[in-house]
């Protein structure tokens with residue numbers, strides 16, 4: 001079996017026995033077309049794969065081509081293992097990736113099982129074929145900085161300086177997200193190649209820290225957005241600003257701090273020397289990276305004490321710092337409780353559509369449709385005003401649009417109608433990130449600091465996945481994942497809008513329940529916005545499930 005790359009199906013011709021199977025095949029091809037290391041089937045996140053190995057990938061493709069309208073393909077950690085006869089409205093594909101029993105769910109044991117060829121890491125969207133490259137990452141970061149602006153700066157980052165680090169696969173989104181919120185970003189990365197690769201998002205590469213700060217200050221005084229990149233270590237920059245007695249308004253970080261050997265780079269060596277040290281003496285590398293990380297987090301804590309808005313951006317920085325002896329690392333809040341939870345509470349999250357035709361004109365039409373349907377959603381309108389010009393198309397044209405409970409079903413039904421009417425050139429896939437209202441349990445991120453202490457309760461993503469199956473999504477997946485195995489579990493789902501009446505029915509059920517269980521998860525935990533929203537949502541919840549029930553035994 002060869003490592004021949006897959007093509008990327010476009011246009012209106014079918015290679016499978018129906019559009020639901022063809023749509024999933026194109027999502028798989030698109031995931032690999034956007035992959036960081038397609039030759040290894042690695043899509044993103046260092047290890048997140050689309051299939052276990054090349055024979056498995058070819059077998060998945062063959063199975064999808066053969067799959068009937070009442071068949072369901074079963075994929076176990078990137079390998080197809082069976083096809084069962086189910087129902088026409090049942091999922092066409094069911095996926096489970098990287099799941100281990102809790103006691104075995106350690107990175108070390110996972111690595112052994114993976115090396116024995118028994119499992120693979122699917123990250124969030126790699127293993128369930130919903131990855132859309134850079135098109136998928138900017139809006140969540142834009143929403144986060146927007147919430148930060150509303151919370152601390154009256155709704156805009158104009159005149160504010162955001163200090164951060166990391167211009168990698170995910171971190172690059174910080175550049176457009178800060179400037180779309182009108183702020184000034186000072187972003188450092190140790191790797192000049194990363195800065196070069198993100199040139200389209202960067203206004204200026206500074207010569208040194210003094211130059212960077214001067215440019216940032218000047219832009220902030222003019223209240224103009226600016227992205228300044230600097231080749232430097234995050235710890236050195238944070239300490240350097242403190243030494244100079246100057247402070248940003250906001251500080252965060254998206255270096256790969258979750259991995260102190262493969263990701264986070266210690267202060268001192270340049271990237272080539274760091275790579276050499278990593279291979280030659282991994283123990284020494286880890287020791288130095290740990291020291292740097294501790295300095296980095298201490299500097300962020302000093303900034304916080306001086307009034308800077310500091311938050312962790314989902315990279316496990318605090319856990320690593322705590323293990324490195326920074327006892328108060330968790331004084332820094334995580335970005336979900338700080339900024340994203342109110343969105344999740346009303347089921348608002350990273351909904352996205354992918355134009356299976358490959359035509360940008362289809363996406364333009366769907367952008368217009370969203371603008372028309374949600375004219376009173378200012379955040380969405382601002383996003384859709386800027387995203388088309390700022391976000392390059394990668395693979396199949398796609399748009400991410402944070403929509404809430406109710407809005408998702410409305411948009412999906414409208415998309416299905418446009419497919420039925422032939423207004424778009426081919427069917428459209430609708431999917432989402434696992435980082436969503438009801439689909440993830442990750443106690444140091446998505447479910448950190450739940451008011452009732454239920455951060456580690458992992459029933460919710462399983463319920464979410466089962467609802468996806470019950471509602472007739474085309475693909476439903478359960479993963480154990482994120483930066484570290486054992487740290488989280490989550491669920492994914494995709495619906496192919498083929499224009500049929502049956503798909504209208506599936507959409508109504510899936511997009512009611514998928515964000516709906518997110519609202520319920522937050523309401524039962526006592527998140528006030530979710531409790532308020534629940535009362536007008538039409539979602540039926542027995543009062544016993546809610547934290548302040550009016551009377552025992554009633555509903």
Ligand code: NAD
Pocket residue numbers: 045140165166167168169170171172188189190191194232233234235254255256257258259263264265266267292313314315316435483
């Ligand atoms: P990546 O590995 O692609 O990029 C990390 C970047 O950090 C690299 O460019 C590297 O050169 C740079 N870097 C490493 N150490 C540095 C240091 N000490 N100083 C300055 N630069 C340094 O990773 P990514 O995909 O961009 O993800 C970044 C982190 O964000 C990861 O930990 C990831 O798990 C986390 N993450 C967060 C979210 C979220 O929703 N907030 C989503 C996905 C990933």
